[in-house]
Amino acid sequence: MTRPAQRRRTLSLRLLVVVGAVGGALALLGVSGLADTLVYYRTPTELLAEPPPEDERLRLGGLVQVGSLERVGSEARFAVTDGVATLPVVYSGALPAVFAEGQGAVVEGWLGGDGVFVGDLVLVKHSNEYRPVGEAG
Amino acid sequence: MSGRRAGLQVRRPGTLRTVAVLVRRDARIALGGVDGFASVLPFVAAGVVLAGLVLGPDPAALRTTAPGLVWLLVLTAAVPLARLVAAAERDEDSWDMLRGLVPPGVLLLAKAVVLWGALAVTWSTGTLLAVLLLDGAVTVAGCAAAVLGLVGVAASLTVFGALLAASARGAGLLAALVLPAGLPALLAGTQAGVADEPWPWLALLVAYDLVAGATSWAVFPFLLEE
Amino acid sequence: MPRTPAPGGALLPTAAVTASGAALVLALLVAPEDAVQGPAQRLMYVHVPAAWVAYLAFAAVLVCSVAYLVRRDLRFDRCAQAAAELGIGLTALAIGLGMLWGRPVWGVWWTWDARLVTTTVLLLVYVAYLGVRRMADDPHVAARRSAAVGVVAFLNVPVVHFSVVWWRTLHQPPTVLGPEGSPPIDPVMAWALAAGVVAFTLLAVLVVRRRVAGLRAAGAEPAAVPPAAGAAPVITVVPGGGR
């Protein structure tokens, strides 16, 4: 109470150390390649390079290949691509309204032995781009 | 009455010496009885055994959940372990003497070392049981992650222990603060043991230790004030 | 301390109402419909400002906490509490609106994605922060402890913000505060978003100010009478003075 000036000095030293530590930590995380560690979904390239065990439930993410979507009854077939590799997907159920060819999607399911991904849940992964109708790229 | 000096003039012992003295005392107290630290180990054992029962017969499922389970149990056990910092001292009226004799930074360091030891024993016990009962695996990276991750957990826990000391209420709130503060350790500690490439996770843990250590050091003296 | 009328009188409320109206018009009428997401995207004009102003509120908690630790003035403590309450409300709003937005666009209300989980943890930590405030009866003790927690809790904010950059998530990376120079957003949409942020910020200032006034009234303590100069008895004790 009596020594605010002194307290301010020691506190600013302490804050400086904290800011330095946070900065150092952020820098460390920036260069550590953390991006490949906690993955919400895997890409077709990764799945083809390292096929998972057949009973493992996983998420496949990428762009829905243009021209690949066909609906047969309640079943939908399409291909998910990351620009390098492509995986065919079969899914039975209602697709989200926003789902479209050329858009991002994440499919939950299993990779079958025949190389076809059997999905039971389709999520749309939209990009961070916002464009009006008619201007979409 | 000239020439009288104030008390016996004795040099303040160095930081490491003080930490060693405090840690030795706390270790002796912890090993000497069944309350406090020792009651945490049966809890961890029960957790591992019950998980084996709940998760069923599939060895693959048990193996994959084992590291995360151990970390979850360690973080849960951390809540009662926080009492080792100050609440136990205050209950037995030794806290005032420690505050009088040990500077805040040294006290933080010593108590964090004590907690690190207690957490490390807890983690090792849990991991050993997971290996024996759940067919879990121990990897070098997993152990390194434990060594690193528990540093940050111990630093945060020391702060929460000081927070807990002054109030009997609020232990539940403490859990709401400790578990998120331990989230990086839970996440990276679990993943480092199973990932092909543990380095990013170990880097995350180093960053976590850095931040947790610096902030704990920055705020600890304010929690000691009355 | 005497209650001083707000500087500028009704200026701030007027500005807040104007900005809110403008944001509403821009978001609902002027801004074009998103080519991919359709009308659901308009939730962005509320969801994003709520999240940003929540960050801002938590930053205010941090600043007020540090200020309290330096000055030991309960005014800063009241500001910290009001800002934390607002931040919690806005974080909950952002999560709720995000769920409303996610259901039609992603296809799910909730998923175990790094951004969603870290945001929820952020909410829990600040709820616990408010709890810590109630752990002590003495206002200064409560203020000191919660200030310490307020400093530590803020560490969650960068984790939430960077979660979509560090990790591969379902949540899209930041559009405006991203690492790239030019945000990939239509200019009219960007204006609507900016209006939303301004409106939320002004409303937030209003709410915090009201709440601080309420807290001051609730916790009003009669100003301690400063001791008259020289009133303190001076006692010097030396050995051998007794009998």
Added chain:
Amino acid sequence: MTESSPGGAEPPALSLHEVACRYGSRTVLAPLTLRLAPGAVCAVGGANGAGKTTLLRIAAGLVEPTSGSRSVSGRALYLRPGAGMRRRQRAVEAVAFAGALAGRPEPAVSAAAALASCGLPEELWRQETGRLSAGQQTRVTLAVARVVSPAVVCLDEPMEHLDAEGRAAVRATVAALAGRGTAVLVAGPEAAHHLGPADARLELAAGAVTVLG
């Protein structure tokens, strides 16, 4: 007791300058300036809740005063009877621990000497302190004060639970500490009667101090 030390030749062991303590609007301790020279003994009396403990804790640096400042020429220790030890420590270990923290070169040796001077029977030295009686625990606390031997010792209600022999041990310890240059503040309900020889006797009532002489 003297009102001013001649020339102030010697820096005080403890100097409290216009310290006051308020809790909300309630005054726990009215502003007070108190200087203790090395080796001075000051008894503080007063009813429960009169502010004795607050004064002692401010003096020991455990409580930050609401206003005013404090300076001390070395370490300060606040001790209640039974304080300074963990229940599962043996008596001699507890005292040696305090000595080691205070920087005693041979803590175990000084601990034994301190316990002997405080009159704890030797067969109890290796007893866990939690199993000692309240009076015996007080003697361990006194031994802690002796072995640390700081610039200022604040003893809060040391005479509680003590028989005549125990009170004599407290007086002897206070005298020994003062002889080594430690300034001692002793608190108890009746400063005038029970606290032994003192250089000054203060009486606190509702946070305000009166000097008894």
